Amino acid sequence: MKKLVSLFMIIAMLLTLCACHGKVDTMGLSQGSVFEVPEEFDTSKNYEITFWAKNDTNLTQVDIYKTAIADFESLYPNIKVNLRLYTDYGKIYNDVITNIATDTTPNVCITYPDHIATYLTGEDTVVALDNLIADEFYGLGGSKLLFDSPKEGEIVPKFLEECKINSHTYALPYMRSTEACYVNKTFVEKMGYTLPEKLTWDFVWEVSEAATKKDAGGNYVVNSQKVMIPFIYKSTDNMMIQMLKQKGAGYSDQSGKIELFNPATEEILTTIAAHSETGAFNTFKRAGYPANFLNAGQCIFAVDSTAGATWMGTDAPLVDISEDKLVDFEIEVMPIPQYDTENPVMISQGPSLCVFNKEDKGEVLASWLFMQFMLTNKVQIAYAETEGYAPVTIKAQQSEEYKNYLSRSGEDNSVYYPVKIDATKLLLDNTDNTFVTAVFNGSASLRDAAGQLIESVNKSVKRGDSIDKEYINALYDEVKSLYRLDDIKSKREEGSMGALPVASKLLLAVIALCWVCMGAYVALEKIQKRKFKEKC
Amino acid sequence: MKKIFALLLAAVMVFALAACGNETTEPTEAEVATDATEAATPVMTHAEYMAAPMESEVTVETFVQGHQSWWDNKITVYCQSEDGAYLLYELACSEEDAEKLVPGTKIRVNGYKSEWSGEIEIVDGTFEFVNDGETFIAEALDVTELLGSEELINHQNEFVSFKGMSVESISYKNDEPGDDIYLTLGYNGASYEFCVEVYLTGVESEVYTTVGTLKAGDKVDVEGFLYWYEGVNPHITAITVAQ
Numbered sequence: 001m002k003k004l005v006s007l008f009m010i011i012a013m014l015l016t017l018c019a020c021h022g023k024v025d026t027m028g029l030s031q032g033s034v035f036e037v038p039e040e041f042d043t044s045k046n047y048e049i050t051f052w053a054k055n056d057t058n059l060t061q062v063d064i065y066k067t068a069i070a071d072f073e074s075l076y077p078n079i080k081v082n083l084r085l086y087t088d089y090g091k092i093y094n095d096v097i098t099n100i101a102t103d104t105t106p107n108v109c110i111t112y113p114d115h116i117a118t119y120l121t122g123e124d125t126v127v128a129l130d131n132l133i134a135d136e137f138y139g140l141g142g143s144k145l146l147f148d149s150p151k152e153g154e155i156v157p158k159f160l161e162e163c164k165i166n167s168h169t170y171a172l173p174y175m176r177s178t179e180a181c182y183v184n185k186t187f188v189e190k191m192g193y194t195l196p197e198k199l200t201w202d203f204v205w206e207v208s209e210a211a212t213k214k215d216a217g218g219n220y221v222v223n224s225q226k227v228m229i230p231f232i233y234k235s236t237d238n239m240m241i242q243m244l245k246q247k248g249a250g251y252s253d254q255s256g257k258i259e260l261f262n263p264a265t266e267e268i269l270t271t272i273a274a275h276s277e278t279g280a281f282n283t284f285k286r287a288g289y290p291a292n293f294l295n296a297g298q299c300i301f302a303v304d305s306t307a308g309a310t311w312m313g314t315d316a317p318l319v320d321i322s323e324d325k326l327v328d329f330e331i332e333v334m335p336i337p338q339y340d341t342e343n344p345v346m347i348s349q350g351p352s353l354c355v356f357n358k359e360d361k362g363e364v365l366a367s368w369l370f371m372q373f374m375l376t377n378k379v380q381i382a383y384a385e386t387e388g389y390a391p392v393t394i395k396a397q398q399s400e401e402y403k404n405y406l407s408r409s410g411e412d413n414s415v416y417y418p419v420k421i422d423a424t425k426l427l428l429d430n431t432d433n434t435f436v437t438a439v440f441n442g443s444a445s446l447r448d449a450a451g452q453l454i455e456s457v458n459k460s461v462k463r464g465d466s467i468d469k470e471y472i473n474a475l476y477d478e479v480k481s482l483y484r485l486d487d488i489k490s491k492r493e494e495g496s497m498g499a500l501p502v503a504s505k506l507l508l509a510v511i512a513l514c515w516v517c518m519g520a521y522v523a524l525e526k527i528q529k530r531k532f533k534e535k536c
Numbered sequence: 537m538k539k540i541f542a543l544l545l546a547a548v549m550v551f552a553l554a555a556c557g558n559e560t561t562e563p564t565e566a567e568v569a570t571d572a573t574e575a576a577t578p579v580m581t582h583a584e585y586m587a588a589p590m591e592s593e594v595t596v597e598t599f600v601q602g603h604q605s606w607w608d609n610k611i612t613v614y615c616q617s618e619d620g621a622y623l624l625y626e627l628a629c630s631e632e633d634a635e636k637l638v639p640g641t642k643i644r645v646n647g648y649k650s651e652w653s654g655e656i657e658i659v660d661g662t663f664e665f666v667n668d669g670e671t672f673i674a675e676a677l678d679v680t681e682l683l684g685s686e687e688l689i690n691h692q693n694e695f696v697s698f699k700g701m702s703v704e705s706i707s708y709k710n711d712e713p714g715d716d717i718y719l720t721l722g723y724n725g726a727s728y729e730f731c732v733e734v735y736l737t738g739v740e741s742e743v744y745t746t747v748g749t750l751k752a753g754d755k756v757d758v759e760g761f762l763y764w765y766e767g768v769n770p771h772i773t774a775i776t777v778a779q
Binding site: 063084085086286289292320462463 | 590591592593648650652653654660707709710711712714715765766767
């Protein structure tokens, strides 16, 4: 009996310890319960849902959201969708985090998988969509839907895969883009170069250095102006991530192991520093929008999203500089520079959609219906046409309407603006060459850290610092600390439950000591009994 | 003896449960941006500041005229002295200190001179309060007649006014109230871009609500800070509609 009691106590104590930490996986993410789909959507009940959306400071996109909402509400009169608009992913991210704390998250939200990974550190915040996607009535292509939803197999598999975190699907892709290098071909040729079929880093650096040449009057020879930044990169986190990927160097693995601080990174930073010092390279954060410099004839290679194509070129439909500053030039839309042109790689980016959990399952289902509606052909094609985006469904990509749109490049400088359509085609032709980085709790910080390395080096060079081994090591330490990357590392290394507090470790030792004492006591008692029997 | 053991075990288990709770650590003072940094370079006049090369370290003493909303231990501040104005972009600042940055407050700022799309500003800055009793609030300088001239940029970041402007168009950044308002005003046959920066004015302010009601052809006087974005792009803080 005593043995049974002891065994029970041991099990109870172990269970107690196990239960102390939340249900967290090896990536530090909470595993929300998979949503159980209601059998029927209650159309007699009214639902009011909120949709936090992002636009690229492009009012046509705003109109498309509004039209989509109106169309959806006419199909489901019992669902009202309130739209809240943002022009910045970071602001949505911050607002969602703030609202998780107060349990006032939106119902549907434009997001990035990296951000979802952070949201998932909360309990049951984001709905795992697996059951919803598969539901025969309300799932993708479901029989009870009031609109022509794409089936699961009609979403570009690569894009859907990007929305999986730890084997669950937490989002649906909404639009996809990549980065493009918008080139002032006129200037390249003026300097005696010929654009290769595929850009290499060596070519871009060489031409950029050549473009820094000034005349006796202090004007740049290539443009006869006082300002020339030959190579401007908009997103330096993308720049670092893609350069590392192209080199086959580490960034992070799927489990969240950080590999960013490696010799290839140092080599990249040293190269960038050298070109920053001569004035051949700068970044959006330190100079301004690449499009503005490109359009003013003050930049030759402008790397920005394909979703920024409508701002690029002399005839761009969206322009931020005054007309007198615009210069005439021939523009070429090319994939980003590569180290190995035989095996090009480029980032896949663009907004996805997620649904936040609510107590009322009907409300979640209403949100899911709206989210699916955003993947219908009308919405997909209309939104993709606003920028160099690609629709995320094969159904939309292969529709006659979309093919017709692509075929009419150059008919005008608005809907059929050729730079925009070229940028879209760049992604459609390279979908298989795109990649995404691993998603885990902290991956958003790691991305920021990757960009910060370039920003810091660029800033330091321009302030006269020399970039040597000592500088790089100090920078690594600073960036690790700034983005708390050691916290990510230690969480991962110390197991799925995270490190036990010191107090718990001490108490475990005390418990072990107690059991040793108990054992000793029982043994002593047995010896005494045996001695007593022997005496008898 | 057995009772003592049982009691000991029970106590240990209770302590173990308590110890397993998540440890939360509040940010310490050291993690919050410092507000008191000794000037690393001598205090400059505005002329010296303007003459300093880009990306060089600068130190100025100046007076707060307005600021955008505080966020993440950073704040963007519009400052002016008798001899010129400064924009302090994302100055390191605690929330507590942000509340003290009222118009007229004198501060010493150390940072780096930088340019972004034509706007000359101090970045990566830190500051300390200068409690010498001195205070300064700028009067709006009427620069209407300088519109279109090369002289206008000499007043960059100053608190200025434009009078007798004609409204050409207004548009919300997001097509609806809640974000910045872009305002195009005409004068002498030329058009100029103005902005109601929502982080500066808020959506409840008089200027925000008034601008939202403007129609093409309205005549207005405006006041604000002479911000630059690819050309003159004042951040307006007050508007008067001619009756």
